[in-house]
Amino acid sequence: MLKLYNSLTNKKEEFKSIHPGRVGMYSCGPTVYDRVHIGNLRAFLLPDLVQRVLRFLEHKDVEWVMNITDIDDKMINKSKEQYKDLNPVAALEALADKYEELFLKDLEKVGILRDDISHLPRATDFVSQMKEIIINLLDEGIAYSENGSIYFSVDKYKNSGNKYGKLINLDYESKSRLADDQDSKTGSADFVLWKTKKSNEPYWDFEISGENYPGRPGWHIECSAMSTDFLGKPFDIHTGGVDLKFPHHENEIAQCGGAQANYYLHNEHITIASEKMAKSLGNIKNIDAVKDPMAFRFLIMSAHYRSQMEFSxxxxxxxxxxxxxxxxxxxxxxxxxxxxxxxxxxxxxxxxxxxxxxxxxxxxxxxxxxxxxxxxxxxxxxxxxxxxxxxxxxxxxGLRLVNDTPLSDIILTEIDDYTQARKDKNFEKSDSLRKKILDEHKLIVADTIVGTLVSRA
Structure with a gap:
């Protein structure tokens, strides 16, 4: 019986899928403006492990969705820097193409193949679905427009009988952690659903009740739209780093009028010198700096996913x-x-x-x-x-340790000759054959209780 620690309830619960034998899982993916670092990779190794364990436990049909965020301030600023000769939309797409490809290569290095992920949607392909959610929130009176942007009102959400703060205790009066270049919002806890158009930035037209709101989606609305489109609501499992509990996952829950998923799983940070690994701190490593990526995967697995891990x-x-x-x-x-x-x-x-x-x-x-x-x-x-x-x-x-490609007849004959030389106590010949097998075939010979066995050097 599988038990998972559910961040919604802060306790271990027996896992029960909505549909017997079938599991829907959504993971918050990267913002593709730069390479991911090994701290990011821990968050992607968690759903990979979840999927493998589910299949081990006979949940054979796992639909794993991981989004690609390809529109936000960092994306826009970096695309302007790197692709000055392109228009804003083309520059954004070129940047996304570049870093999504690098992301997939980094995943493969730590044992996650593209085919392991059922869907890898880009946010910009789901803007129409985001608009639908926003219109519904406006109709319900929970969202409001101000200076061309559209915001989610946390107070109106709470006043309609909903709880805001399902994943983390919040201080609603504190504006620290809540501000996000949202100068026009009414409440300190409110968050942006749709950002008004700025000069020389990609934008989409958005007509509401005959009035156009040209702009682009906020961060939180993206995941709500994509998870709902692929998996419906509710789905089974939502994963992400512990730093996404708030505001990201909390705001996703609010936008959807309640928990999208039945189980929320959050992995802890990787730290270096007791500090969280982060680009802003300049203490990051990407997987290219690790000589054996599978050893990194093993290292991640040696700690529980809910334990902070000091990297050395x-x-x-x-x-x-x-x-x-x-x-x-x-x-x-x-x-x-x-x-x-x-x-x-x-x-x-x-x-x-x-x-x-x-x-x-x-x-x-x-x-x-x-x-x-x-x-x-x-x-x-x-x-x-x-x-x-x-x-x-x-x-x-998922350590890629199993390789049972059969040995060639030539190698098998040489192993037989080695074994016979050992039986005949012709150690000079056996030592010579041992060296030959290592030098020519990169195989290490071992004498065990079941006879001669070999392993790859």
Missing amino acids: EIDLDNAHEKIAKLRTYIDQLMLARVGQLPPKDESGAVEKFNKEFKEAMEDDLNTPKALAALAGIEGRIFTEDAREAMRLFDSVF
Whole structure:
């Protein structure tokens, strides 16, 4: 039974999908004005893990939507800098194309393929859906226009019987954290739905009751429109970094008249020297600075997603060593010959691992506990059921450790010759063959309780 920590209730709850066997999940994606950094990547690794765990637990049909924000102040300013010869719309599109491509490449480096994500919509393709939501809010009297922009009134929302502050306790009187170049809004907690047109910026016409409001959408309305368009309302799971609880996710909930999703999952920050990793602080790293991206993924999985994680090169090096050791063990299992491994581990270690692994993943995606369960079998148990357990483990953790491409007949013959030389105590010949297999085929030979096994160097 899968339990997830729901930010709406601040407790672990049994996960029950709206439709049996089918799950709808929405993740807040990047604003494609620059490269994502490794702190951002943690937020995208969470829904990837959720999807893998759901499929492991027989929720085979997962529809995962991740948006691309391609219109906001940062996008506009950067597009003007980089594409001075293009008109505002073309410049914006060129910038989005550039950084969306880089984003997808960075995802692939940490084990998330484009095909893993069901839909990757751009905000600018859903402006008409955003307009519909805004018109409905105006009709309900919860939104209002001022100086060509349209705002959401938090006071009117609350006065109509709704709670604002489902995800975080708020001080409505404080204007810190709430101001967002919204000089014309009435209430300090109000937020913009539609920004009036500015000179030399992309804009859309927006006719309301015979009057035109040329401008562009605000940030929060984008996700409400895209999630509803693909998944309906409500859907099952909404994910994002803890910094999106407020104002972004709180405002999404308000725009939709209540929680869009039944479960909100938020991952904690990555810190460096005890400070949140952020472009504004100048302490960011992108994945190109990490020599082994899968070691980074392993490092992320070694901490619970709701725990803040301090990043250090030492910890990354340790993760690299651990994943290399695990890769060796899995290689040895996967590259064993047909019939070489006993079918079942009679000690009960594999059965214990399978039980502990499943329990850990069902307990709010407890990846550290799942990794700890490996100690009972890694490098110790060489059986067919251990091989299948490791295949299942890798499908959930997504570390790309399983590679069971068959060895060639030439390599198999050389391994046989090595094994025979060992039996004949012809150690000079076996050492020579060991070196040849390593030098020519990049395979490391090991003598184990089930005979000679190899792993990739």
